[in-house]
Amino acid sequence: MVDRTGTPLVEMRDVSVSFGGIKAVDHVTVDLFPGEVVGLLGHNGAGKSTLIKCLSGAYKMDAGEIYIDGELVDIQNPRDARAQNIETIYQTLALADNLDAASNLFLGRELVTPLGFVNDAQMEAETRKIMGRLNSNFKKFKDPVKALSGGQRQSVAIARAVYFNARILIMDEPTAALGPQETQMVAELINQLKEQGIGIFLIEHDVHSVMDLCDRASVMKNGQLVGTVNVDEVTDEDILSMIILGKNPEAATA
Amino acid sequence: MADASASGASTGRKNILKTLEFDTRLLGMVGAFILVCIVFNILTDGRFLTPRNVFNLTIQTVSVAIMATGMVFVIVTRQIDLSVGSLLATCSAIMAMTQTQILPSMGIDYGSGLIAPVAIIVGLVSGGLIGAFHGWLVGYLTIPAFIVTLGGLLVWRNVAWYLTNGQTIGPLDDNFQLLGGIGGTMGETGSWIFGAIAVVAAAYAIWQARRARIAHEFPVKPIWAEFVLMALSAALILGFIATLNAYDVPSRVLARSFEARGEVMPEGFTQGYGIPFSVLLLIAVAVIMTLVARRTRLGRYIFATGGNPDAAELSGINTRMLTVKVFAIMGVLCALAGLVASARLSFHSNDIGTLDELRVIAAAVIGGTALAGGIGTIYGAILGALIMQSLQSGMAMVGVDAPFQNIVVGGVLVLAVLIDIIYRKRTGDA
Ligand SMILES: Nc1ncnc2c1ncn2[C@@H]1O[C@H](COP(=O)(O)OP(=O)(O)OP(=O)(O)O)[C@@H](O)[C@H]1O
Ligand SMILES: [Mg+2]
Numbered sequence: 183m184v185d186r187t188g189t190p191l192v193e194m195r196d197v198s199v200s201f202g203g204i205k206a207v208d209h210v211t212v213d214l215f216p217g218e219v220v221g222l223l224g225h226n227g228a229g230k231s232t233l234i235k236c237l238s239g240a241y242k243m244d245a246g247e248i249y250i251d252g253e254l255v256d257i258q259n260p261r262d263a264r265a266q267n268i269e270t271i272y273q274t275l276a277l278a279d280n281l282d283a284a285s286n287l288f289l290g291r292e293l294v295t296p297l298g299f300v301n302d303a304q305m306e307a308e309t310r311k312i313m314g315r316l317n318s319n320f321k322k323f324k325d326p327v328k329a330l331s332g333g334q335r336q337s338v339a340i341a342r343a344v345y346f347n348a349r350i351l352i353m354d355e356p357t358a359a360l361g362p363q364e365t366q367m368v369a370e371l372i373n374q375l376k377e378q379g380i381g382i383f384l385i386e387h388d389v390h391s392v393m394d395l396c397d398r399a400s401v402m403k404n405g406q407l408v409g410t411v412n413v414d415e416v417t418d419e420d421i422l423s424m425i426i427l428g429k430n431p432e433a434a435t436a
Numbered sequence: 437m438a439d440a441s442a443s444g445a446s447t448g449r450k451n452i453l454k455t456l457e458f459d460t461r462l463l464g465m466v467g468a469f470i471l472v473c474i475v476f477n478i479l480t481d482g483r484f485l486t487p488r489n490v491f492n493l494t495i496q497t498v499s500v501a502i503m504a505t506g507m508v509f510v511i512v513t514r515q516i517d518l519s520v521g522s523l524l525a526t527c528s529a530i531m532a533m534t535q536t537q538i539l540p541s542m543g544i545d546y547g548s549g550l551i552a553p554v555a556i557i558v559g560l561v562s563g564g565l566i567g568a569f570h571g572w573l574v575g576y577l578t579i580p581a582f583i584v585t586l587g588g589l590l591v592w593r594n595v596a597w598y599l600t601n602g603q604t605i606g607p608l609d610d611n612f613q614l615l616g617g618i619g620g621t622m623g624e625t626g627s628w629i630f631g632a633i634a635v636v637a638a639a640y641a642i643w644q645a646r647r648a649r650i651a652h653e654f655p656v657k658p659i660w661a662e663f664v665l666m667a668l669s670a671a672l673i674l675g676f677i678a679t680l681n682a683y684d685v686p687s688r689v690l691a692r693s694f695e696a697r698g699e700v701m702p703e704g705f706t707q708g709y710g711i712p713f714s715v716l717l718l719i720a721v722a723v724i725m726t727l728v729a730r731r732t733r734l735g736r737y738i739f740a741t742g743g744n745p746d747a748a749e750l751s752g753i754n755t756r757m758l759t760v761k762v763f764a765i766m767g768v769l770c771a772l773a774g775l776v777a778s779a780r781l782s783f784h785s786n787d788i789g790t791l792d793e794l795r796v797i798a799a800a801v802i803g804g805t806a807l808a809g810g811i812g813t814i815y816g817a818i819l820g821a822l823i824m825q826s827l828q829s830g831m832a833m834v835g836v837d838a839p840f841q842n843i844v845v846g847g848v849l850v851l852a853v854l855i856d857i858i859y860r861k862r863t864g865d866a
Contacts, residue, residue: 238750259752260749261752261754264752270750272750276746277744278739278740278741280743280810281740281743286747289747289748292733298732299727303651303652303654307652
C-alpha cells in the first residue's frame with residue numbers, strides 16, 4: 183500500500199491548456215506520491231497527453247501550478263523537467279530516426295571522453311546492457327532507429343526514460359506497440375521502479391492493465407477531470423463508466 | 437537458375453566490400469569522379485590528368501569545397517543558405533578594405549607582417565557575426581531560412597559593392613596571397629613530410645578505432661582488412677602528393693627567386709610546387725568539420741535536429757541556439773572561402789563569388805546530403821565540389837561552349853539526386 187500521508191512527489195494544481203478555442207485541459211488537478219503508479223485514462227482527445235506534456239516541459243500551461251516535493255517549480259522547457267529528474271516516454275516516442283539506438287538513448291546527455299568528444303563505444307556498451315534487461319531480443323544496435331519495428335522503437339524510448347535514474351516517470355501508452363512478452367517485461371519493470379520509490383504517471387487505455395499496475399486512476403473527459411479513484415475500491419465497470427459516461431462512482435472517490 | 441548464380445557472384449563481391457566496411461555511397465561517388473576524369477583525359481588526349489591540370493583543378497575547388505562543408509550542416513538541420521556567394525563577397529571586401537585602407541590609415545604600412553593576420557581575423561569575425569545574425573532571424577524570429585538568405589543574397593552582394601564603391605581592390609598583401617593557391621605552396625620536401633605524417637595519422641586512426649572496438653568486445657574486421665585499408669589510404673595520399681610535386685615551378689620563376697637571394701640557379705635545377713597552402717587549409721577544415729560532425733555533441737545535435745526537430749527539442753536540445761551556431765559556422769567558412777578566392781585572384785573584385793551559392797548547394801547535394809535533413813557527410817560534399825569543378829574545367833578544356841557547360845552541370849545535379857533517391861530506395865535507408 184502506498185503511503186499517502188506525506189507531501190506528494192508531484193502535484194499539478196488547476197492546470198489549464200487551450201489550443202486556439204479548444205480547452206484541451208480544463209482546470210485539472212492530479213497528484214502522485216513516491217512509489218505510486220497513477221493511471222491516466224480517458225477517450226481519445228481527452229487531454230491526457232497534453233496534461234503530462236506540461237509536466238515534461240513540452241507545453242507551457244496557460245494557468246495552474248506544479249509542485250514537486252511541495253515546492254512550486256517553473257517548468258519552461260524539457261531541460262527544466264530533466265533537471266527535476268522527470269523522464270518521459272512520449273506517445274510519439276520522440277526519436278531521431280536517422281540516429282542509432284545509443285545516440286537516441288543518450289541524446290542531450292552524451293557520455294564524453296576526457297577530451298570532450300562523444301564516446302560512442304561506451305554509449306553503445308551501456309545501451310546493450312540496458313536493452314538486455316528490457317528487451318533481450320533487441321539486436322539492432324548499429325542501425326538508425328527508422329530501420330526498427332514499432333515495438334523495438336518503443337523499447338528504445340523506454341530504455342531512455344529509465345536509464346537516467348528518474349524520480350518521476352511519465353509513460354504515455356508505453357506498451358501500445360509491444361508484443362505480449364515485451365509488455366510483460368514492461369509491467370515487471372514498472373513494479374521494480376515502484377519498489378525503488380519512483381512515482382509514475384501511466385497513460386493507458388487498457389482498463390485491465392490499469393487495474394493490475396496502478397494504485398490510483400484519474401479519468402479525464404473533454405479536458406476535464408472526471409475523478410480520481412483507488413483501483414482497489416472500484417471495479418472495471420466503474421472505471422469504464424467514468425471514461426464513457428463521465429460519471430463518478432459513489433463512495434469510491436479518493 | 438541464372439538469377440541464383442548471378443546473385444551468388446554479387447554476394448561474393450559484396451562480402452569483400454562488407455569486410456572492408458566501405459561506404460558504398462562513397463564508392464559510387466569516387467567511381468563517378470574517376471569516370472569523369474578518365475573520359476575527359478581521353479577527350480583531351482591526356483591533357484586532363486597532367487600534374488598541372490590536377491594542380492589547377494585542386495586550387496579551383498578549394499573555395500567552393502570549404503563552403504560546401506558548412507552547407508552540409510545547414511542542409512542537415514533542414515535549412516538552406518542562399519547567401520553564401522554574397523557573404524563571401526562581403527567578407528572578401530571587408531578583408532580587402534582592411535588591408536589596403538584601414539590598416540595603412542592607422543599607420544600599419546604596406547608590407548607589415550601584421551596586415552594579413554589582422555585582415556583575416558576581421559574577415560572571419562565579420563563572417564561569423566553575419567552568419568549568426570542570419571541564424572538568429574531563422575531560429576528565434578522563425579523566419580524561413582529560404583527567405584532570410586534570399587534577402588541576404590541581395591543585401592550582402594550590395595553591401596560588398598558599397599564597401600568598395602564598386603571598385604576592384606588590389607593588389608592584396610603578399611602574405612595574404614600565400615593562401616590563394618599557386619602563390620603559396622609547400623615545396624616538394626615539405627609536401628612529402630606532410631604526406632608521411634598524414635599516412636601515419638590515417639594508420640593510427642584505423643588502429644585506434646580497432647582497439648576501441650576490442651576494448652568494448654565488439655566484433656572487429658579481420659586484421660588483413662585493416663591493413664588493406666591502411667595501404668589504400670597511404671597510396672591515395674602519397675599518389676596525390678606525388679602528382680602535385682610533379683608540377684614544376686617554371687624555371688624563370690625559380691631563376692628570379694634565386695636572383696632575389698643573390699644566388700645563381702644551378703643548371704638543370706627543378707622544383708615542384710607541392711601542396712598549396714589553400715589545400716592545406718581545406719584539409720584542416722575538412723578534418724575539423726568531420727570531427728565536429730562525428731565526435732562532438734554539437735555535431736550529434738545537428739544530426740538529431742535534422743532527423744526529428746521535435747525529438748531534439750524534447751531531449752533538451754536548444755534547437756534555436758543550434759540554428760544560430762550552424763549559420764555562424766557557415767559565415768566563418770564563407771569568410772575563409774573569400775580569403776582563398778580573393779587571394780587566388782590577388783585582388784577583390786565585385787563579382788567575386790557570384791553564383792557560388794548554387795555551386796555550394798549542388799556540391800553538398802551531389803555529395804549525398806539529403807534536403808529532407810538528417811543525412812550528409814563532409815567528405816561527400818568535398819567530393820561533390822571536386823566532381824562539379826572537374827566537369828566544368830573538363831568541358832572548358834574540350835572546348836564546350838559556356839552556356840552548354842552550365843546546361844550539363846545543371847542536368848548532372850538533377851541526375852545525381854535521382855540516382856541518390858534510387859540508391860536509398862534500394863538499400864532501404866531513405
Ligand atoms: N499541438 C496541438 N495543437 C492543437 N491542438 C492540440 C494539440 N495537441 C493536442 N491538441 C488537442 O487537444 C485535445 C487533447 O489532445 P491530447 O493529445 O491531450 O489527447 P489524449 O487524451 O492524449 O488522446 P489519445 O488517447 O488519443 O492520445 C485534442 O482535442 C487535440 O486535438
Ligand atoms: Mg495521447
